[in-house]
Amino acid sequence: MSTSPDNILEISDVEVVYDSVIAALHDVSLAVPRGKIVALLGGNGAGKSTTLKAISTMLASERGKVTRGAITYDGVAVKNQTPAEMVGHGLVQVLEGRRCFGHLTVEENIIAGAYSRKLSKADIKAELEKVYGYFKRLRERRKSQAGYTSGGEQQMVAVARAMMAKPKMLLLDEPSMGLAPQLVAEIFNIVQELNKKEGVSILLAEQNTNVALRNADYGYIIETGHVMLHGAADELMNDDKVKELYLGISKEGRKNFRDVLREESASHADLHHH
């Protein structure tokens, strides 16, 4: 696969191994075109987080290693960089589970996101205002200790914090996890806005296939470290297999969704984890 300048991110035939033995990804290839939102879908343990961490180089601190294949971000081969260096190049990962700094205030959390940049006090103020423009809820909560805010607010803090690094590309790991539908919608609206107005390219890992595909341009579905299917978001939404396995809209819509996923990951456990 030759790299195209239209893609901000290209991954080809990547294999990832944890602890030198456990293979988590086998041959994952995907591309994120500049300025687009691409969804990475799959159930528990499919390899979504592993893929994102391979890109952000966060793998190294979890004893994980890319053992085959190539990752190219913004024309540069991702090899032995540190996460801090990747942030310097404009690639920021928002980790699964929000991971706010619980003892810091909401505003301190957000300001910490600008750590990699050399900004004056005035610059930071201006950047904060801009971020609060997107995350209006956070402005009211800015003096609160982040650990005491709601799950939705913490997810917003995590994304707002990442935005302070002035990213060209965000890797979002399950932003909908554990949140009520209207909060999920609110967060995805902001993500859409950031994508449109700030031109941030986004790779979005999600188990919530429905919401992810509705907000993405393109999607990849992975299972046990293999890409099973990929295509434009609307095509995937109309694909029969996706409908049945991932969208659960055979009869009752959302109600079935979790069950299908759970069944599906349970059968995986039978097949591949003994």
Next chain:
Amino acid sequence: MTEILFFIEVVVAGLLAGTMYSLVALGFVLIYKASSTFNFAQGAMVFFAVLSFVGFMELGLPFVLAFFVTILLMGVVGFFTERLVLQPLMNESEDTVLMATIGLGFVLEGLAQAAWGVEVRRLDLGIGDFPIPWIIESTGLFISALDLTAGLVAATMIIGLALLFKYTKMGLGLRAVADDPGAASSIGIPLPSIMLMVWTAAGVVALVAGMMWGARAGVQFALVDLALKALPVLIIGGFSSIPGAIVGGLIIGASEKVLEVYVGPFFGGGIEVWAPFVLAIFFLLWRPEGLFGEKIIRRV
């Protein structure tokens, strides 16, 4: 009346001595917060720092220059600790890192003695261990000038460090790393430079404590054990709490002096060496997470 005055004198002397324990405990807390490890080398760092300081003075460096050269040296120690010990062990368990700090302690003790020799040195800060006349006149209390200086220096440093962590960028970085190193790393906070800062700060704290203690009792190996009094301080205050380190230090300082004076005679004296540890054990039974601590201590 004189009884009460005497009691106050004992408590005040204890509190002033306690600020120094607070300061050393603060060194532990910083490293504990940043890397979740108990730094067993802190005592050795005290010895290494002050012995080097005295050594530089003996080489003819003036006081201030020797002070800053030693701080630089502690920065170098921090740098190599980060590079050669912490980074290679990044993915290892916290217990492995704990072992490594014990090893680091031996290395520092050995290095210090190899470089500067083993004999006890005198350190004259120009402040005598005698009561201050104007305090005697105004209150009737006998308070040692050295105690008072040590207390003020420790208090100033503690306040300075607290302000640094609250209001500077580096401080924000440290607090972020203390909360969640993975998340801090994901937004581009470079863990190595935070570790370097923390170890250097712990080195400065070690130097100042070593100077104050060395001025009273001589610069000698026993400083390593003195610094280990930070352990009961941390058990009482909580391992991850800066206010805990401060309050714990004051409690240990005051109670060990009171115990020494009023209970010591029944044991033939010298109980302040071990009384804090006994106190800490009782405290562990009552409140294992410490006064201000959040986490249960797992590895003591």
